[in-house]
Amino acid sequence: MTIYSFWMFDRHCNCIYTREWTRSSPLVPSHSSHSSVSSTSSATTLPAGAIGTVNASNQNDSAKLLFGALFSLRNIANKLGTLPFNEDTSVTDPLAIHRKNSLKSFATGKYRAHFMETALGLYFCILSDPNVADLQIVLKDLYADVYVNHVVKNSASDVDFPAEEVIGNESFVRGVDQLITALPAFA
Amino acid sequence: MSYYLAMIGTQDNPIYELEFGSFRQGNDGTSKFNPEMKELNPFILHAALDIIEDVQWETNTLYLKAIDNFYGHLISAYVTPGNVKFLLLHETKNEEAIRHFFTDINDLYVKVLLSPFYNANDPIISPSFDVKVKTLAKKYL
Amino acid sequence: MSKTIKATADDIWKNKVEKINSELFTLTYGSVVAQLCRDFHNDYVQVNAQLERMGFNIGIRLIEDFLARTGLGRCQSFKETAEVVSKIGFKIFLNVVPLVTNWSGDGKQFSLVLEENPLAEFVELPQDDKASRALWYSNVLVGVLKGALQMVQLEVDVAFVKDVLRGDDATEIRLKLIKVLRDEVPAGED
Numbered sequence: 346m347t348i349y350s351f352w353m354f355d356r357h358c359n360c361i362y363t364r365e366w367t368r369s370s371p372l373v374p375s376h377s378s379h380s381s382v383s384s385t386s387s388a389t390t391l392p393a394g395a396i397g398t399v400n401a402s403n404q405n406d407s408a409k410l411l412f413g414a415l416f417s418l419r420n421i422a423n424k425l426g427t428l429p430f431n432e433d434t435s436v437t438d439p440l441a442i443h444r445k446n447s448l449k450s451f452a453t454g455k456y457r458a459h460f461m462e463t464a465l466g467l468y469f470c471i472l473s474d475p476n477v478a479d480l481q482i483v484l485k486d487l488y489a490d491v492y493v494n495h496v497v498k499n500s501a502s503d504v505d506f507p508a509e510e511v512i513g514n515e516s517f518v519r520g521v522d523q524l525i526t527a528l529p530a531f532a
Numbered sequence: 533m534s535y536y537l538a539m540i541g542t543q544d545n546p547i548y549e550l551e552f553g554s555f556r557q558g559n560d561g562t563s564k565f566n567p568e569m570k571e572l573n574p575f576i577l578h579a580a581l582d583i584i585e586d587v588q589w590e591t592n593t594l595y596l597k598a599i600d601n602f603y604g605h606l607i608s609a610y611v612t613p614g615n616v617k618f619l620l621l622h623e624t625k626n627e628e629a630i631r632h633f634f635t636d637i638n639d640l641y642v643k644v645l646l647s648p649f650y651n652a653n654d655p656i657i658s659p660s661f662d663v664k665v666k667t668l669a670k671k672y673l
Numbered sequence: 674m675s676k677t678i679k680a681t682a683d684d685i686w687k688n689k690v691e692k693i694n695s696e697l698f699t700l701t702y703g704s705v706v707a708q709l710c711r712d713f714h715n716d717y718v719q720v721n722a723q724l725e726r727m728g729f730n731i732g733i734r735l736i737e738d739f740l741a742r743t744g745l746g747r748c749q750s751f752k753e754t755a756e757v758v759s760k761i762g763f764k765i766f767l768n769v770v771p772l773v774t775n776w777s778g779d780g781k782q783f784s785l786v787l788e789e790n791p792l793a794e795f796v797e798l799p800q801d802d803k804a805s806r807a808l809w810y811s812n813v814l815v816g817v818l819k820g821a822l823q824m825v826q827l828e829v830d831v832a833f834v835k836d837v838l839r840g841d842d843a844t845e846i847r848l849k850l851i852k853v854l855r856d857e858v859p860a861g862e863d
Contacts (some may be wrong), residue, residue, distance in 0.1 A: 445746065464740045464747050465824055489741035497737040504733050646696075646795035648703025649710075658797055 348531045349456060349472040350397075351487075351521060352411060355506055356466030360408040362512040364521055366397040366531075399518055400511045415448070415460055415468060422448040449481060463488055477530045491520035534563035535673060536573045536621040537665070539641070541653035542614070544581060548656045548665075549574070555670045569605075576600075577619045580607045584617055594638075595631045610634035612641065614652075626673070633672040640664055678756065681743070682764040689742055690765055699794045706810060717807035724809075728816020736821035739765065747825055751850050752776075754827065755783050758818070767791055771846075781850040784834065790844050798838050805840065809833040814846065826854040 353362040402408055426446030450459040452475050459477075461469045461484035469484045495517040496502050502514055525531055539548040551573070553563040565573065580600045587599055588611050600607040602621075608630050610618040618634055644650055644661060706724070713719045743761060748754040755773045764770050769791060775784040792811045798804045809815070815831045822829045830849040835841035 463737075464745065465737060485744075493738050493741045497734045500730075500734075504737070643795050644797075646700070646703075647797045648700070648707040649797065649799045657800055660797075 346476050346530045347474050348477070348525055348528065349474070351525065352408065352468075352470040352472070353492075353512070354412050354415070354468040354470070357506070358412060358416070359506065360403040360412065361506050361510070362517075363400050363402045363408065364397065364518070364525075365399075365402065366525075400513065403511055411458070411470065412468070414451075415458070415470060418451060419448045419460070419462060422446050450479070459484060461485065461488065467492075471525075473530060480530070483524070483528060487521065487524060491517060491524060495520055533623050533673075534565050535669070536563070536565070536577070537637075537669075538574065538577050538619045539637075539656070540577075540581060540617045540619065542616060543653055544578075545653060546574070546655070547616070547653065548661075550662070550665055550669075552666065552669050554673055573621055576602050576605070577607065577621060580609065580619060581617065584609050584611065584619075595634055597627055597631075598625065608634075610638070612638055614645075616641070629672045633668060636668050636672075637665065640668075678760050682761040685742060685761070685765055686768060695791055695794075699791060702792050702813070703796060710808075715803065717804060721807070721809050721812045724812035725816040725819070728813035728818075729820035730816075731813070732817040732820025732822075733824050735766070735817060736824045739821070751780060751783075751827075754822070755785075755848075758822075759785055762821075775847075783848055785846045785848065787844040787846070790837065793838055793844075796838060805838075809836060810838050811836070811844070818846070818848065823854075828852050828854055 347367065349367060350363065350365040352360065352364075355361045423446060447462060448460050450457055452458070455475070456472050457475045457477060459471045459473065459480040461481060463469070467488070469487055471480050471484065473480065495514060496512055497504060499514065499516075502512070503510065506512075533554040535552055535554070537548075537550045537552075538546055541547045551563045551565070551570075563570075583599050584596065587596055587609075594611055594613070596609040596611060598606045598608050604623070606622055606625060608620045608622065608627075610631075612618070618637055620630060620634075622630070640661060644656055644658070645652075650656075705727075706720070709720045709723055710717070713723070739762060742765065745757065745761075748757055759771050759773050763785075769787060769789055771785040771787045773783055774786055776782070790811055792814070796810060798808065798810065812833065815833060818831045819829060828851045830851055832847055833845070834847045835843055835845040837844050
């Protein structure tokens with residue numbers, strides 16, 4: 346059981362954060378040619394002793410493909426399965442947000458992609474091997490504990506990322522690593 | 533009985549002053565100083581400032597009771613932790629009531645200080661402060 | 674309003690919110706406003722604009738914190754938005770619950786009436802008429818509401834209508850829904 350990588354996309358459809366824990370991730374072709382030039386320029390340095398790469402694949406075709414797949418599946422889930430809007434019940438019980446049908450994960454032969462979308466249109470995605478069951482709680486913790494505390498509350502970092510900007514601050518990288526490497530699913 | 537209250541800031545500048553008479557026993561609250569006294573009142577209190585500066589270091593209480601005497605008129609004083617002095621010129625001795633009066637005036641003064649637009653040593657011109665001081669005077673004196 | 678909203682908000686306020694001394698908060702905000710007035714030489718229109726900008730920057734971040742803490746999704750109607758903002762939002766961040774009143778006929782405008790305003794405790798505006806006519810002391814709240822609602826795709830026009838500091842009987846903020854913004858789609862999908 347392993348976790349291969351973690352991706353974040355913002356509501357402008359840009360990839361704002363990538364973290365890969367092993368070179369043998371099924372998504373990153375080891376012979377990436379033209380995209381490797383642009384990806385190293387935005388790669389972020391890792392804290393000492395950590396493995397893998399940070400922000401090395403943000404402009405990759407695989408990032409765009411992954412986003413496309415997630416976006417389409419999310420749209421399908423929203424359109425098929427969302428309950429119709431009922432004015433009366435919504436006002437008395439607005440906490441029933443799960444009225445909307447949302448994508449949780451999809452699996453292929455080599456990996457499973459776990460997905461979460463925040464109310465503001467931020468996409469969180471973890472790629473793990475197909476045996477890992479459900480990482481929704483992990484995704485929610487990544488959002489509520491790591492992202493909100495280190496990026497949103499940090500006045501020096503953007504909230505609305507301009508094109509090609511990534512999340513680079515160290516405390517965020519460390520926070521993500523701490524959370525993920527502590528999971529039992531992480532080999 | 534008549535009273536003259538003055539609040540002096542840290543630079544010996546007056547922040548607030550009020551002349552009033554007793555509200556007890558059917559008096560209407562206007563001061564009954566004769567005209568010569570009226571002119572002299574600020575000077576009397578100002579002269580008392582020197583005495584305060586000596587006396588304040590001898591005691592660790594804020595209320596300094598009656599510190600000076602001018603031909604039968606008593607002057608009582610109170611020093612705030614911020615070195616702002618409250619002075620009251622009065623004719624009869626009335627320590628306890630004046631102590632309560634000063635303590636409540638201090639509470640009002642602290643509330644004035646809390647407003648962000650009030651800088652230290654500014655004159656207090658708020659009409660609501662005026663009204664509240666008069667209410668306190670009615671209550672204690 | 675339903676008990677569940679109030680109970681959720683109280684629960685979050687009690688357990689998940691770090692608290693600081695309210696006087697420290699009030700005094701800090703007060704000194705910010707006083708310093709702005711000094712910097713702009715009492716040009717209260719500019720001060721209002723600055724406060725609103727500061728509030729806007731706070732609002733765009735605050736909404737993420739709010740959604741992460743409460744786990745809520747997007748509201749389905751403007752009425753729902755009003756209830757959530759007043760009962761949960763204000764409760765969590767300022768521990769006050771303003772009243773939602775004065776709904777317009779088409780349901781696109783409403784007022785929030787604050788009985789107590791923690792930003793303006795013990796504040797007395799300077800005595801000159803200009804201040805009491807031009808300055809909205811708590812204008813940062815206007816910016817916060819605008820910024821936060823914009824991040825959830827609602828373009829809302831927010832403004833103060835009455836303020837206790839100016840001598841009115843209550844503090845009232847008016848919110849007008851201008852339009853609902855469209856979500857962005859990737860290039861080529863549309």
